[in-house]
Amino acid sequence: MAQPETAPPQTAPAPVPAPVTPAPGVRIDGLTVVYKTTAGELPAVRDVSLTLEPGTITGIVGESGSGKSTLALSLLNAVQPPGRIATGSVEIDGLGDVVGLAGERLRKARGAHIGYVFQAAQNSLNPLKTVGKQLLDLGRSHGVDDLRGLVREAKELLGRMGLDGARVLDSHQHELSGGMRQRVGIMLALVLNAHLVVLDEPTTALDMITQANILKIVREVHAERGLTTLVITHDIGVVAEVADRLAVMYGGRLVEQGPTREVLGAPRHPYTRGLIQAIPRLVGDIDEARALPGRPPTLATVPKQGCVFRERCALRMDICETDDPAALADGPRIVACHAVGVKERA
Amino acid sequence: MTVIARRLAGHLARGLVMILVVATISFFIVNNIPGDPMAARYEKLIEGGMSPEAAAQAVKVLYGFQPTGSLWQQYTDYMGGLLHLDLGVSVSRPGTPVLDVLGEAAKWTVLPVLVGTLLSFLVGVILGVFAAIRRTSKLGDALAISGSLLHGIPQYVLAMLLVVIFATLIPILPADGPVDILFEPGFNAGYIGSLAEHAVLPVVTYALSAYGGWVLAMKSSVVTVLGDDFILAAELRGMKRSIVFRYIARNAILPLFTILALSLGLLLGGAVFIEKIFNYPGLGLMLINGVNDRDYALMSGAFLLITGAVIVANIVADLFYSTIDPRVRSGEEAA
Numbered sequence: 001m002a003q004p005e006t007a008p009p010q011t012a013p014a015p016v017p018a019p020v021t022p023a024p025g026v027r028i029d030g031l032t033v034v035y036k037t038t039a040g041e042l043p044a045v046r047d048v049s050l051t052l053e054p055g056t057i058t059g060i061v062g063e064s065g066s067g068k069s070t071l072a073l074s075l076l077n078a079v080q081p082p083g084r085i086a087t088g089s090v091e092i093d094g095l096g097d098v099v100g101l102a103g104e105r106l107r108k109a110r111g112a113h114i115g116y117v118f119q120a121a122q123n124s125l126n127p128l129k130t131v132g133k134q135l136l137d138l139g140r141s142h143g144v145d146d147l148r149g150l151v152r153e154a155k156e157l158l159g160r161m162g163l164d165g166a167r168v169l170d171s172h173q174h175e176l177s178g179g180m181r182q183r184v185g186i187m188l189a190l191v192l193n194a195h196l197v198v199l200d201e202p203t204t205a206l207d208m209i210t211q212a213n214i215l216k217i218v219r220e221v222h223a224e225r226g227l228t229t230l231v232i233t234h235d236i237g238v239v240a241e242v243a244d245r246l247a248v249m250y251g252g253r254l255v256e257q258g259p260t261r262e263v264l265g266a267p268r269h270p271y272t273r274g275l276i277q278a279i280p281r282l283v284g285d286i287d288e289a290r291a292l293p294g295r296p297p298t299l300a301t302v303p304k305q306g307c308v309f310r311e312r313c314a315l316r317m318d319i320c321e322t323d324d325p326a327a328l329a330d331g332p333r334i335v336a337c338h339a340v341g342v343k344e345r346a
Numbered sequence: 347m348t349v350i351a352r353r354l355a356g357h358l359a360r361g362l363v364m365i366l367v368v369a370t371i372s373f374f375i376v377n378n379i380p381g382d383p384m385a386a387r388y389e390k391l392i393e394g395g396m397s398p399e400a401a402a403q404a405v406k407v408l409y410g411f412q413p414t415g416s417l418w419q420q421y422t423d424y425m426g427g428l429l430h431l432d433l434g435v436s437v438s439r440p441g442t443p444v445l446d447v448l449g450e451a452a453k454w455t456v457l458p459v460l461v462g463t464l465l466s467f468l469v470g471v472i473l474g475v476f477a478a479i480r481r482t483s484k485l486g487d488a489l490a491i492s493g494s495l496l497h498g499i500p501q502y503v504l505a506m507l508l509v510v511i512f513a514t515l516i517p518i519l520p521a522d523g524p525v526d527i528l529f530e531p532g533f534n535a536g537y538i539g540s541l542a543e544h545a546v547l548p549v550v551t552y553a554l555s556a557y558g559g560w561v562l563a564m565k566s567s568v569v570t571v572l573g574d575d576f577i578l579a580a581e582l583r584g585m586k587r588s589i590v591f592r593y594i595a596r597n598a599i600l601p602l603f604t605i606l607a608l609s610l611g612l613l614l615g616g617a618v619f620i621e622k623i624f625n626y627p628g629l630g631l632m633l634i635n636g637v638n639d640r641d642y643a644l645m646s647g648a649f650l651l652i653t654g655a656v657i658v659a660n661i662v663a664d665l666f667y668s669t670i671d672p673r674v675r676s677g678e679e680a681a
Contacts, residue, residue: 118579
């Protein structure tokens with residue numbers, strides 16, 4: 001059943017969602033997502049291409065409003081109105097292009113093939129029902145015949161994450177702490193045996209100890225179950241902790257991507273450099289951290305042509321005003337910047 | 347279960363105190379209303395051509411049962427009577443206990459108002475969901491406008507409109523009294539049919555005047571829940587539409603149950619104008635007549651009944667809420 005990694009991208013949607021192969025690969029190509037506003041349709045994600053290799057953890061870092069959550073929702077073809085995917089494709093092994101999925105096929109792909117974990121602070125559970133009853137709703141929605149088996153699997157997963165499964169399933173949302181809710185969210189994303197998992201700000205609003213626990217769980221569960229994982233965060237510490245590969249997002253564009261160690265150790269794009277310089281160190285003077293000048297663009301202020309980052313860029317050149325820099329690959333690293341010749345530092 | 351029992355006991359104790367307070371206040375207020383029922387009757391008899399002596403005698407015989415003694419004496423007698431559900435004797439219908447008068451009138455109020463309220467709740471809540479889901483379309487606009495419009499028209503204006511339309515312009519429905527006197531009261535088709543026919547306009551009035559509030563309340567409640575994260579979360583987990591719909595409906599309807607319980611509590615006292623317009627012999631009409639006749643005992647009894655209904659409705663609302671909302675339940679346990 002295992003699909004080779006080199007399987008050619010399927011252009012047409014698969015007829016019926018095939019049984020999930022462990023660790024699907026994902027190829028996002030030329031994805032543009034626009035939101036309808038009074039000023040017309042404005043892009044929140046523009047021409048993004050990103051490949052998630054099977055079995056890897058990819059981190060997407062960006063500030064609020066950089067379009068990272070919109071990108072995450074695109075993986076489930078779940079961009080909420082007034083937004084819509086304008087162009088591009090999201091090919092997932094075993095599913096085909098999810099941009100072309102709709103109706104029941106799309107619904108069944110969500111949950112069964114792609115697990116989505118919400119930010120812990122968000123209330124992702126129905127406040128009136130116990131976790132167990134919502135688990136059964138989930139099972140019935142996906143035509144699971146063996147509901148006892150599903151409950152057993154859920155208890156195992158919760159136990160694996162250090163919780164008392166029986167007690168948690170019998171609890172309402174308000175009886176669980178933030179860290180427990182987050183583990184319940186991870187359980188619900190995995191219990192139907194999805195092998196592609198998207199975590200949107202998995203550690204935001206959790207205390208440091210719980211953050212560390214959740215990240216440990218994400219890493220371990222990822223390895224044990226053979227997942228392809230995408231972590232969306234504004235916290236570079238989180239991606240440094242878990243991600244194999246890192247993509248930096250700014251103003252709806254992916255400005256730099258590459259192996260996490262390389263990108264953090266030798267950032268090339270001026271935005272990535274600025275981000276890393278802005279992190280205060282635990283030891284040393286707080287003044288060593290330098291804030292990026294200016295402020296991030298919003299949907300309305302993001303430049304329509306030229307480089308999205310030029311307003312805040314120290315390396316700005318004339319060409320940045322008019323031409324959007326292309327994302328150029330150099331081995332595993334991809335940078336979109338006129339000023340930084342990727343070859344020059346390689 | 348013990349939590350519920352403890353809650354109930356607390357409510358009952360508070361309710362009892364409230365009833366005593368209301369009984370006291372209404373007793374003294376009613377006793378201070380200017381006018382004297384015996385003098386009024388006396389004058390009526392004289393106008394009817396009776397000699398002053400005979401009239402005085404008749405009034406004395408008629409109202410011999412009336413409490414005498416100081417106001418304090420009367421108050422303690424009244425409160426003592428309350429303990430045995432003795433609300434005193436009606437003045438305007440000499441010899442009839444107030445409780446019997448209230449019971450006779452209540453049955454003409456409770457059923458039509460109950461049917462009207464439940465009907466409007468059902469229709470209003472269902473249409474409110476559509477008004478919320480289709481809020482950007484013409485259907486949503488139409489539903490919201492219908493809600494605002496009917497919510498804005500006073501109940502008695504609506505009642506008179508219905509009378510004009512369905513009893514005068516197109517006379518297809520009766521608008522006077524509860525039943526045709528032609529029929530033999532009892533369990534026969536003619537009598538029941540006539541009862542139902544006469545109840546249509548009052549019930550429709552209650553339903554239409556309450557409908558707007560339900561539509562608007564449900565619409566805003568559903569819109570709020572639709573924006574909640576757990577609805578998006580359920581969709582992203584691939585939950586069936588029907589299940590997501592149930593999640594929305596159950597969460598959105600919660601606050602409306604409180605309003606429903608409270609409006610059911612007010613149903614005994616809320617029909618005064620409507621019963622007057624349709625000449626329906628319920629509690630409202632009885633209260634109007636009671637005021638006209640300076641029937642102190644009847645007025646006090648009616649106020650007490652309405653108070654009791656509101657208190658009971660509050661208790662029911664609270665207990666009901668704590669069974670359907672787990673957050674309220676555990677809040678009590680934690681306390």
